[in-house]
Amino acid sequence: MTRDPKKLRIILFGATGMIGSGVLQSCLADPQVESVLVIGRTPCRVSHEKVTEILHPGFFDYSSIQSRLSGYTSCLFALGVSAAGLRNLSTIMRQRSIAIREQTPPGEQERYRGKGSFRRLAWAY
16 A cells, blocks of 8 residues: 555544544544554444554553554544543542653653643643
């Protein structure tokens, strides 16, 4: 298959959730998107010529699938938890954010500290 350098090749995490499933549908409908690699713990159950899916149990070690992650132009994260039934969403978000920061590799934390990069990151729960 010849790749069009103007087309997007996207890696999408979280395609089974409310936000991620909408992002996936938007990618499939967009003619500028050539392909979508969906990575998740459970199947997204979408059959489409643009979709390739990798079932992967953990989100902190990608060594077993690293060779399949090259050649993409964009990476979208729609990971999180459902807010359905939560009484204090701000507390849950703070707890989840702390857990994510604690699980960020130390070298990565140092790379971003003091540069304002975290202000440019958007977390969707």
